[in-house]
Amino acid sequence: MKGNVLVVDDEQVVLKSCERILGPEGYGVSTVTSAKEALGLLEQNRYDLIITDLMMPEMNGLDFMKQVRAKDPDINIVVITGYPSQESIRESLSLRIIDYLPKPFSPALLLEATGKAVELKKKGVTPEARVEDYTEETAEKLDEIIRRYRGKPGALIPVLQEAQDLVGYLPPVVQRHVARGLKVPVSEVHGVVSFYSFFTMKPKGKHNIRVCLGTACYVKGAEEIVKKLSDGLQIEVGGITTDRNFSLETVRCLGACGLAPVVVVDKDTYGSINPIKVLDLLKDYE
Numbered sequence: 001m002k003g004n005v006l007v008v009d010d011e012q013v014v015l016k017s018c019e020r021i022l023g024p025e026g027y028g029v030s031t032v033t034s035a036k037e038a039l040g041l042l043e044q045n046r047y048d049l050i051i052t053d054l055m056m057p058e059m060n061g062l063d064f065m066k067q068v069r070a071k072d073p074d075i076n077i078v079v080i081t082g083y084p085s086q087e088s089i090r091e092s093l094s095l096r097i098i099d100y101l102p103k104p105f106s107p108a109l110l111l112e113a114t115g116k117a118v119e120l121k122k123k124g125v126t127p128e129a130r131v132e133d134y135t136e137e138t139a140e141k142l143d144e145i146i147r148r149y150r151g152k153p154g155a156l157i158p159v160l161q162e163a164q165d166l167v168g169y170l171p172p173v174v175q176r177h178v179a180r181g182l183k184v185p186v187s188e189v190h191g192v193v194s195f196y197s198f199f200t201m202k203p204k205g206k207h208n209i210r211v212c213l214g215t216a217c218y219v220k221g222a223e224e225i226v227k228k229l230s231d232g233l234q235i236e237v238g239g240i241t242t243d244r245n246f247s248l249e250t251v252r253c254l255g256a257c258g259l260a261p262v263v264v265v266d267k268d269t270y271g272s273i274n275p276i277k278v279l280d281l282l283k284d285y286e
């Protein structure tokens with residue numbers, strides 16, 4: 001089985017759709033029509049993902065998520081809602097949801113969100129947008145960007161570039177905002193973000209470190225540089241330090257092979273790096 005999913009929604013039609021879409025794809029799907037029943041099931045079973053509605057009688061989705069978070073800080077949650085207001089999305093984000101799906105959602109969208117959430121749960125990672133990255137002010141600025149390009153051919157890429165400049169990266173919640181604003185399928189937005197290497201779905205630190213792993217740098221010890229940085233900063237490649245000061249990534253040839261091995265911090269290029277001393281480079285950025 002790919003993963004255990006609990007779906008909470010007071011509409012039977014939504015529960016049946018989730019069962020029909022996720023069941024044949026190898027997910028174990030439990031469904032309940034109220035948050036109270038869901039809390040009961042969570043006492044007895046472990047789930048890889050909770051998919052929950054926001055508007056439900058008795059206990060709404062936000063109160064439900066607060067109770068879930070109090071018991072299990074690491075469980076992955078995806079919200080489905082018919083009426084996403086900035087306020088409800090913002091509050092959901094503060095509860096560290098992975099993503100939200102506007103109703104009605106397509107099977108492809110549900111499968112994509114579920115697959116991503118379950119896979120990340122298995123890796124022990126939660127890629128939610130940080131609440132400070134998607135504030136009401138950010139959402140308004142995103143709307144302004146979208147308005148400037150709406151209706152123009154080829155609008156998607158420049159909108160995503162400006163959105164990335166604004167937020168720093170393109171988490172799912174920003175991709176959905178852009179898709180809604182430009183009236184294009186979320187799958188198209190996601191496809192573009194995944195295809196172009198200059199788009200990133202991961203947050204970057206205040207200072208981004210890039211280590212070249214191209215051939216010239218590799219043979220001169222670039223792998224050792226990556227290891228030293230990763231150990232010193234206590235992050236994996238693609239990760240960000242807890243104070244958000246540094247992020248670490250690897251790239252293929254920075255076009256400065258004569259200086260190999262090469263490390264770039266923000267826009268500063270450093271050549272002939274000695275792996276033993278590489279952490280000293282970062283002192284100027286602390």
Ligand code: FES
Pocket residue numbers: 212213214215216217218252253254255256257258260262
């Ligand atoms: S291989 Fe590293 S700069 Fe070219």
